[in-house]
Amino acid sequence: MSAPVSAVRHTGEFFAFCLDTLRGLGRRPVQVREFVQQAWFISSVSILPAALVSIPFGAVIALQLGSLVRQLGAQSFTGAASVLAVVREAGPIVTALIIAGAGGSAICADLGARKIREELDAMQVLGIDPIHRLVVPRVLASMLVAVLLNGLVSVVGVTGGYAFNVVLQGGTPGAYLASFQALGQLPDLLVGEVKALLFGAAAALVASHQGMTAKGGPKGVGDAVNRSVVITFMLLFALNFVVTAVYFQVVPQKGS
Amino acid sequence: MGVEVAVRGLTKSFGGHPVWSDLTLTLPAGEISVLLGPSGTGKSVFLKTLVGLLRPDRGSVVIEGRDLPKLSERELYEVRKLFGVLFQDGALFGSMTIYDNVAFPLREHTRRSESEIRAVVTEKLEMVGLVGAEHKLPGEISGGMRKRAGLARALVLDPQIILFDEPDSGLDPVRTAYLNQLIVDLNQRTGATFLIVTHDINTARTVPDNIGLIYHGHLAMFGPREMLLSSTEPVVRQFLNAQRIGPIGMAEEKDAEELAAEAQAGVELPPLPPIPLQLPPSDGRPRRAERPPGQWCRENGVTPPPGSFEGRWAPEPSEVVR
Numbered sequence: 373m374s375a376p377v378s379a380v381r382h383t384g385e386f387f388a389f390c391l392d393t394l395r396g397l398g399r400r401p402v403q404v405r406e407f408v409q410q411a412w413f414i415s416s417v418s419i420l421p422a423a424l425v426s427i428p429f430g431a432v433i434a435l436q437l438g439s440l441v442r443q444l445g446a447q448s449f450t451g452a453a454s455v456l457a458v459v460r461e462a463g464p465i466v467t468a469l470i471i472a473g474a475g476g477s478a479i480c481a482d483l484g485a486r487k488i489r490e491e492l493d494a495m496q497v498l499g500i501d502p503i504h505r506l507v508v509p510r511v512l513a514s515m516l517v518a519v520l521l522n523g524l525v526s527v528v529g530v531t532g533g534y535a536f537n538v539v540l541q542g543g544t545p546g547a548y549l550a551s552f553q554a555l556g557q558l559p560d561l562l563v564g565e566v567k568a569l570l571f572g573a574a575a576a577l578v579a580s581h582q583g584m585t586a587k588g589g590p591k592g593v594g595d596a597v598n599r600s601v602v603i604t605f606m607l608l609f610a611l612n613f614v615v616t617a618v619y620f621q622v623v624p625q626k627g628s
Numbered sequence: 629m630g631v632e633v634a635v636r637g638l639t640k641s642f643g644g645h646p647v648w649s650d651l652t653l654t655l656p657a658g659e660i661s662v663l664l665g666p667s668g669t670g671k672s673v674f675l676k677t678l679v680g681l682l683r684p685d686r687g688s689v690v691i692e693g694r695d696l697p698k699l700s701e702r703e704l705y706e707v708r709k710l711f712g713v714l715f716q717d718g719a720l721f722g723s724m725t726i727y728d729n730v731a732f733p734l735r736e737h738t739r740r741s742e743s744e745i746r747a748v749v750t751e752k753l754e755m756v757g758l759v760g761a762e763h764k765l766p767g768e769i770s771g772g773m774r775k776r777a778g779l780a781r782a783l784v785l786d787p788q789i790i791l792f793d794e795p796d797s798g799l800d801p802v803r804t805a806y807l808n809q810l811i812v813d814l815n816q817r818t819g820a821t822f823l824i825v826t827h828d829i830n831t832a833r834t835v836p837d838n839i840g841l842i843y844h845g846h847l848a849m850f851g852p853r854e855m856l857l858s859s860t861e862p863v864v865r866q867f868l869n870a871q872r873i874g875p876i877g878m879a880e881e882k883d884a885e886e887l888a889a890e891a892q893a894g895v896e897l898p899p900l901p902p903i904p905l906q907l908p909p910s911d912g913r914p915r916r917a918e919r920p921p922g923q924w925c926r927e928n929g930v931t932p933p934p935g936s937f938e939g940r941w942a943p944e945p946s947e948v949v950r
């Protein structure tokens with residue numbers, strides 16, 4: 373089969389899979405145990421790397437903006453610029469990277485291993501739908517953790533940026549906060565969380581789909597994990613662009 | 629009490645490559661059937677198609693008047709409750725103990741209390757000889773134990789149709805003998821319909837009531853055990869007697885030249901070995917589906933190979949007297 377045809381088919385299969393998951397969302401009984409376990413598991417693999425990544429990320433943004441803003445002669449807006457950059461963009465992106473790289477790859481490897489050990493077949497024969505039983509709780513857990521992680525990354529990133537600006541670049545705390553007051557607004561935080569929610573869902577869906585369609589022994593699982601991470605990254609950056617574009621269209625910006 | 633499975637014109641392909649086509653056979657209710665075939669001929673694919681895990685391109689699988697390939701996902705999950713499947717490596721859930729694995733279907737599908745569940749699980753674990761290993765994880769026990777645990781789990785909802793995917797692969801001959809005995813005893817006790825996929829010749833010769841052979845994408849033959857064991861059809865004869873001479877080569881099939889060369893060289897086909905007695909249940913009482921040895925041969929005017937049906941299973945008359 374030619375590459376474009378198979379790409380279209382895989383995309384179609386993925387959307388069918390997403391629909392199945394959506395339908396599984398409404399089915400009883402809700403898999404609370406699995407959800408809690410997965411949420412715990414995903415947070416345990418992602419919190420530390422997220423925190424560690426967001427400190428330098430916040431610092432880099434503060435550094436970049438610090439010099440750019442000085443060149444433009446708008447030092448008083450350093451605070452606003454770096455907080456908004458972290459909350460609107462850097463937070464969700466770091467969250468996406470971590471969720472896809474740490475959470476998604478673990479989900480994919482787990483489901484892939486179950487697939488090749490025929491556990492998923494066995495489950496279906498025992499009358500249990502793996503989508504309802506395994507995928508739905510993972511998607512929900514990943515969404516929850518992404519939202520929490522996004523909050524964490526934003527806090528750590530903003531704190532890091534603030535410390536960097538105030539302590540190392542000699543900015544004034546008052547100006548930093550005041551400028552944020554002038555340009556920032558609640559929807560900035562909300563859009564960050566909405567992005568995180570979407571990224572969490574997308575990462576878990578791609579990872580689950582790749583894992584559940586893994587084939588060809590242990591190597592197949594490795595390939596699936598690899599594909600899942602690459603696809604998720606591409607998908608998340610595309611999603612990020614779309615959401616950002618829509619946000620600027622829909623939500624009027626302060627001071628413009 | 630066992631359900632008939634009627635397969636008609638079943639065809640399956642992956643990405644344009646047919647695995648097998650036009651399979652037609654009926655698994656008689658309550659009988660043990662064996663499906664044989666060289667590796668990679670799609671025996672596992674056949675089992676998965678039977679339980680609706682894979683959709684065939686064409687054909688029907690009729691169970692209790694329902695045609696599986698035509699059912700919706702939801703209806704399929706209902707019909708699957710008739711099935712117990714033992715997958716190749718047991719397919720246990722790796723994160724659960726053996727006990728939880730066996731209890732899983734009960735917890736999911738019944739409202740029984742934990743003490744009732746304990747009784748059923750313990751009974752099934754005793755049946756497969758796994759008492760004492762309940763609290764181990766699947767990764768901590770041997771392959772043979774995993775298979776038996778998988779069997780216990782498959783049995784826990786009292787299935788009407790039990791499918792085995794290579795129950796004997798990776799087991800030593802002694803364990804294989806135990807497992808075969810267990811299969812025969814289970815059939816006697818439950819009266820369910822059994823299908824065993826294997827390439828173990830000894831299992832195929834002694835355990836089932838019926839044998840089928842998939843070869844080269846087709847069902848070469850399916851019928852009563854004695855019919856296949858006395859058959860002189862080249863493929864059936866070669867496979868069931870594990871001979872080198874015949875149409876099956878190292879890589880799937882020999883080509884015409886090789887066969888012609890074989891024929892020219894006048895290679896004598898070795899005589900058919902005697903048909904062994906069928907493995908009886910261990911308590912000595914007959915199974916419902918059991919037929920007297922040699923009955924099929926007599927009814928169909930086939931002379932079984934010399935020495936057939938003289939075996940060690942039945943006690944010698946002298947022993948009975950004693």
Ligand SMILES: Nc1ncnc2c1ncn2[C@@H]1O[C@H](COP(=O)(O)OP(=O)(O)O)[C@@H](O)[C@H]1O
Pocket residue numbers: 587642647665666667668669670671672673674
């Ligand atoms: N899900 C699948 N997708 C594509 N090809 C498959 C799939 N499952 C099995 N096959 C192919 O079907 C053939 C038969 O496989 P299988 O049923 O496992 O053989 P057997 O169990 O008889 O050894 C193999 O060539 C295998 O590669």
Ligand SMILES: [Mg+2]
Pocket residue numbers: 671672673716793794
């Ligand atoms: Mg197989």
